[in-house]
Amino acid sequence: MTDLQRSAEVLSVGTELLLGDILNTNAQFLAQELAQLGIPHYYQTVVGDNVLRIQKAVAIACERSRLLIFTGGLGPTPDDLTTETLADFFGVPLVERPEVLEDIAQKYARRGRQMTPSNRKQAFLPQDAMILPNPTGSAPGMIWQPRSGLTILTFPGVPSEMKEMWRQTAVPYLISQGWGQGMIHSRILRFWGIAESALAEKVSPYLNMENPTVAPYAGNGEVRLRVSAKAATEAEAEALIAPVEQELKAIAGTDYFGVDDDTLASVVGKQLKAKGHTLAVAESCTGGGLGHLITTVAGSSTYFRGGVISYDNLVKVSLLGVRSADLERYGAVSEVVACQMALGVRQRLGASWGISITGIAGPDGGTDEKPVGLVYIGIANPQGQVECFQYQFGSFRGRDFTRWLSACTALDLLRRKLL
């Protein structure tokens, strides 16, 4: 089969999606699964509980896709319309399946409940459709080829039921029908300290590759390159990815920090562990956010001593040993104070490294001289030397983002020192 002959479309049915009451996690799950199976997936559609609009969506989908995967609309209530609308669209009668009815009745009995007349509706499927069993819920789905070259799978909208049905029945079925040949395997390379556009320019020849493909993404200050290979097996895909990955890392140099699930905090953690070093933090404008990031990593207690949240100037003096005269003279947001904070926390907590952050997160508190977004980061090293770095993150991204960037930038500075 060519890619077009094999392409899938995910159709999510439910007015609750169009009202924003729920997030479409089913579509993401199915997208990941289709990618893993190597089934091309070019469109997703969301449509409400409305016969006419579901039919219109089906008409479009079966023109452009060969595998239609429906979630939602299989329940017992009158606004659950997927099965009957599909049968009607393809002009095939619904037939009651006694085995489904029996199964639903048993499931209700086991929970000490009575099946309601409305559940009977769930036992009707198009006459030539196969039952797609639902081991963890009442409504079964179906596997149906209403015409040659078109396969329809239906699932309930409840994510846990859908996933179980997908894994237990749909995946083996699709592989047996030749859908799963060749898989797409991806690796995410992660970068900090370079803009998306700058990285894209550095690696521009790679962005036109066909297998693997390389695509840049950005978000929350981080830039990512996704390297995706299509191959018969995961090992073959990895073999296609590996040389490109090495070249991209070489081009990016120290702006590259990790792969897949790595974070700045986990990478710094590994570096500290490898060196047997420890870390302490002194936080002003981030208010504990840096410590929180560091301790997202399970096992961080082996290298993270802790820290001082010196939000108030008195705390900078009493717990970190910052000199009152310098606070007076230079202000809390200054190079001098950042240095004393880093040195103080390193020494008082007995750590190899001390990091400090002091800045103006905004929205208020800025002046002409010290505008919102001005941040100083101090790093005291195991030799007891201290360096200070000044950043101007601007005010336009807001308080939360400035604090996030400050904490991540501090981790990135330490990462570079530990390289």
Add this chain to the structure above:
Amino acid sequence: MTDLQRSAEVLSVGTELLLGDILNTNAQFLAQELAQLGIPHYYQTVVGDNVLRIQKAVAIACERSRLLIFTGGLGPTPDDLTTETLADFFGVPLVERPEVLEDIAQKYARRGRQMTPSNRKQAFLPQDAMILPNPTGSAPGMIWQPRSGLTILTFPGVPSEMKEMWRQTAVPYLISQGWGQGMIHSRILRFWGIAESALAEKVSPYLNMENPTVAPYAGNGEVRLRVSAKAATEAEAEALIAPVEQELKAIAGTDYFGVDDDTLASVVGKQLKAKGHTLAVAESCTGGGLGHLITTVAGSSTYFRGGVISYDNLVKVSLLGVRSADLERYGAVSEVVACQMALGVRQRLGASWGISITGIAGPDGGTDEKPVGLVYIGIANPQGQVECFQYQFGSFRGRDFTRWLSACTALDLLRRKLL
């Protein structure tokens, strides 16, 4: 306008969505916003970074919808295709907008970075399109009527940028153009310390109301009731909501903590300010997360002194005055140590209140006696008395969620003390 003449479609552009790399939270946000504005919304489409398929999706969407809302594909890289594909589809030339280029250059300069040539692409918009400013990022969107009766809005895929642009520019524009007639106005009531099912039972008669409607939601430990009224004006909607809101609050009692954008941290902040009290925190398993939450509130420096992240036991002793003998005897995760941490941080930071958190966040470190998920929270009050609360959050929700619940529960305890 009739409903069909006013219906919107959300089109999300990005191969990362079709590979399942990211969850389509933008579509949910826009769905909620459209519902609030009373703009009918019947379809959502997801399509990859591919000119031909984007064009096909546009062709379908402008047959069935009158307001097309695009997210994604506005970045500087070659696979960002939304603007040029739309211009091409409607046969309108792209024109460079010097003011956009100037704005991007300034934003780069403020962060001490150089704009790259590829950013220039972001300054091109169809010649008769209006700029939709992006205050928090580089890529602007557009507001465009390529033909009579068809409005197109484009947004970058980065959720924070998209939301800001939507609120600041798109909503006022849509209302000014008559899209928002007959609005749905909602209020979110927020609760902590009660399960969704328990709250739903308490308020069950309200869940069948028609105008306003009342719907329960739960997430991240918080339970919410959305009260939505349909009316001609916001004031009329508010008048419908107000009595129901009062009744729901009365039923929920102290489990109700706030409305709309309130958070536990902002509510506690208001309480502390009103009383002229101050707060200090001593954090072990949350590693700074409680301080971080408290300082998300702008102006929190008026009541938040700071804290100690006592991740290592030595820090509990040296900076908080916890007795070594008690650490030895009872362990760091114990009522005795939680009490000493709360008292210690209150006293050493000179605050009215001291809160401490010590627990086993997991996944490792649990024992039969002290399993993963066991958390002690200590609260020292302005009279210098201390109370300790024990929680068993279990291990099944994972490390991050246990830490989050711990920090929020600590804030909720303080909130109740301050009532």
